[in-house]
Amino acid sequence: MPEVYDLHCHSTASDGALSPSELVQRAQSKGVTKLALTDHDTTAGLAEATQVARQIGLGFIPGIELSALYANQCLHIVGLNIDPLNPILLDGIAKQHAIRELRARKIADKLQKKGIAGVYEAICEKSGEGEITRSHFADFLFQHGFVSSQQEAFDRYLSKGKPAYVPTQWATLEEVIHWIKAAGGVAVMAHPLRYNLSQKWMNQALAAFKTAGGQGIEVVTSRISVDEIRVSLQFCQRHQLHASMGSDFHTPDNQWVELGRFPTLPINLIPVWELF
Ligand code: AMP
Ligand code: MN
Ligand code: MN
Numbered sequence: 162m163p164e165v166y167d168l169h170c171h172s173t174a175s176d177g178a179l180s181p182s183e184l185v186q187r188a189q190s191k192g193v194t195k196l197a198l199t200d201h202d203t204t205a206g207l208a209e210a211t212q213v214a215r216q217i218g219l220g221f222i223p224g225i226e227l228s229a230l231y232a233n234q235c236l237h238i239v240g241l242n243i244d245p246l247n248p249i250l251l252d253g254i255a256k257q258h259a260i261r262e263l264r265a266r267k268i269a270d271k272l273q274k275k276g277i278a279g280v281y282e283a284i285c286e287k288s289g290e291g292e293i294t295r296s297h298f299a300d301f302l303f304q305h306g307f308v309s310s311q312q313e314a315f316d317r318y319l320s321k322g323k324p325a326y327v328p329t330q331w332a333t334l335e336e337v338i339h340w341i342k343a344a345g346g347v348a349v350m351a352h353p354l355r356y357n358l359s360q361k362w363m364n365q366a367l368a369a370f371k372t373a374g375g376q377g378i379e380v381v382t383s384r385i386s387v388d389e390i391r392v393s394l395q396f397c398q399r400h401q402l403h404a405s406m407g408s409d410f411h412t413p414d415n416q417w418v419e420l421g422r423f424p425t426l427p428i429n430l431i432p433v434w435e436l437f
């Protein structure tokens with residue numbers, strides 16, 4: 162039987178709805194045989210996921226999705242096959258955590274100025290031990306009737322240029338790639354078509370990514386069209402990167418995004434798992 166890889170998803174350690182155990186079990190029930198958990202700026206879910214994956218016989222690859230700044234733009238860099246205990250990576254994660262914490266307070270302050278009070282406290286309770294993300298704010302705004310969908314929360318409050326947007330000084334692209342490589346991992350450019358950037362811009366970013374030691378790019382993700390695959394395939398080939406694929410699964414409530422469910426990788430690409 163061929164392996165079924167899903168190398169990008171989230172648990173309650175960041176903005177996912179399922180615990181690491183639930184996620185690993187769901188992945189297996191959906192036919193995934195090799196799963197990477199890649200929570201936003203945290204490895205907190207990896208120990209539990211590793212243990213449960215071993216128990217149920219699912220292949221597991223420790224991962225992370227790091228937020229990085231390049232030319233004033235936030236890019237997401239997935240680190241795959243990392244050593245979660247590497248001190249350089251842990252130090253980087255601690256810095257990102259402090260940035261997230263401060264940003265969350267600032268977002269809450271901005272919402273308060275818009276007459277929406279008590280958000281920070283509510284979100285801290287909800288996120289528990291997990292990293293706070295803008296998804297948590299979107300959920301709050303939706304659940305309290307300020308917007309009619311998560312998407313509207315981003316469109317009206319949380320996206321760049323909106324009243325509760327906070328510019329964030331994430332670590333640089335070079336720094337996060339350094340952390341991933343120090344931890345023995347492979348750095349992968351996440352969802353290159355989801356930043357709404359021109360192909361010219363993305364080609365520049367990918368050149369910098371490659372120079373800094375980046376090795377992979379997500380060619381296939383959930384809800385990607387044939388035309389979009391053609392573009393990400395070109396990125397992959399032009400920069401001689403290894404090809405990755407992942408659902409970016411967050412919640413069973415989103416019927417359009419499921420673990421293991423996305424088109425197959427185009428042939429002639431070298432899969433990223435050959436580097437593991
Ligand atoms: P953060 O890293 O805290 O800025 O949060 C980013 C997360 O918010 C992403 O990983 C998505 O899960 C979610 N997100 C970002 N933009 C949108 C959007 N326009 N609509 C819905 N969810 C979004
Ligand atoms: Mn997310
Ligand atoms: Mn992302």
Ligand code: MN
Pocket residue numbers: 169170171226409
């Ligand atoms: Mn993601």
